[in-house]
Amino acid sequence: MCRPFAGTPGRKLMKRFIVFALAACAAAPALSQPYPSRPVRVIAAQSAGSSLDTIARIVTGKVSEFFGQQLVVDNRGGAAGTIALEIGARAAPDGYTVIVGASSSMIVSQFTYRKLGFDAFRDFEPISLIVNADGVMAVHPSVPAKSVQELIALAKAQPGKLHMSSAGVGSSSHLSGVMFTSLAGIQTVHVPYKGGGPMAAAVVAGESQWLIAPAASIMGHIKAGRMRALAITSGKRSPLLPELPTIAESGVPGYEFNSWNGFFAPKGTPRPIIKTWHETIRKALAAPDVIQLYANQGLVPAGSASPEEFGKFFRGDYDRLAKLVKIAGIKPE
Incomplete structure (x- = not known):
């Protein structure tokens, strides 16, 4: 059999083939393991x-x-x-x-x-x-508003006095809140926190008076009486929270988030x-x-x-x- 001389293209191709073959052999055990094989x-x-x-x-x-x-x-x-x-x-x-x-x-x-x-x-x-x-609008229990309209009236009577907490600038709680204040024609102070946990804790502690947040982040507080839910952000009532009206039906037409x-x-x-x-x-x-x-x-x-x-x-x-x-x-x- 003819053999390629050292340094010839044939010899180089053979070396590459051997490298790839060895790599494939080394990888075979890992590929054969069921996924996932570790945390x-x-x-x-x-x-x-x-x-x-x-x-x-x-x-x-x-x-x-x-x-x-x-x-x-x-x-x-x-x-x-x-x-x-x-x-x-x-x-x-x-x-x-x-x-x-x-x-x-x-x-x-x-x-x-x-x-x-x-x-x-x-x-x-x-x-x-x-x-x-869907999100839920909620207030601290001390806030004298038991409906969306009452919250709007309170905000208009005290422009710039109510604080709205959010999980941070650009978070869903921020955008949903700003959409509400824009459509309702009210002015409140946006207070961004570092995440959903601190956002909810701020309302529970009374540092902020209201928020609109994903239901999962505040349902525990609502059920425990640490917040009062006023409305839901969806276009129609939720079958899981049928007692809550939508923000749109509560007097803010066009609102859905x-x-x-x-x-x-x-x-x-x-x-x-x-x-x-x-x-x-x-x-x-x-x-x-x-x-x-x-x-x-x-x-x-x-x-x-x-x-x-x-x-x-x-x-x-x-x-x-x-x-x-x-x-x-x-x-x-």
Whole structure:
């Protein structure tokens, strides 16, 4: 047999073949392992106790059962969730880091910050919607308003005196609140906090008088009497909270607001892993105990027919939120 001389193209090709063959052999055991074979980190783009945290923990508990592996929720609040997304964007795309993001952190942040360490459309793989959540308007029990109209009248009688807490500039609680004050023609003081937990705590403590927040973040306070619910932000009454009127029917026509939460993976995560996550999330969201846990928070699990459908939904929501950012007068910082 003729042999290629050292340094010839044939010899170089043979060396490359051997390198690739050895790499394939080394990778084979890892590829043959069932996924996941170790704990998975779930980065939650909000603080502990926030609505996103509650929503994430309900479904990850069931996904963990189906996977037979621990899912470690890593709360990274602050900067409207952008800190968490920067960490997620830099994570290895190996299936062992996923991100739970919200409309505020994934989309609105692009309007509120001049510089971000990520691009929401370029750096993440959409996996599945979790919920499309309605918000609840609530006040501190000491506030002498038991309806939306009474709150509007109080604000007009004391312009600039009532404080509205939010989870941060550009958060869903901020945008929904500004949309309300704009349509109602009132002036209140916006007080941004570092996440949904501190936002709710501010109203409970009486530091702020009112808020509009995702139901999951404040239902516990409402049920315990630490807040008084006045209305819901959806276009029609919720079957889970039928006693609450909508803000629109309470005298603010045209008002409707909701926010969503969903799973994402770092860009480049293998498609089989994306599909495994999507299928397991759908199965988890259909579980009766998960449905009940969400119902306790005034929520209905949504899910997505496919990762591609969620990606289309995600991109389509950009235009809706861009209009709200303009109404809010938010400028990049």
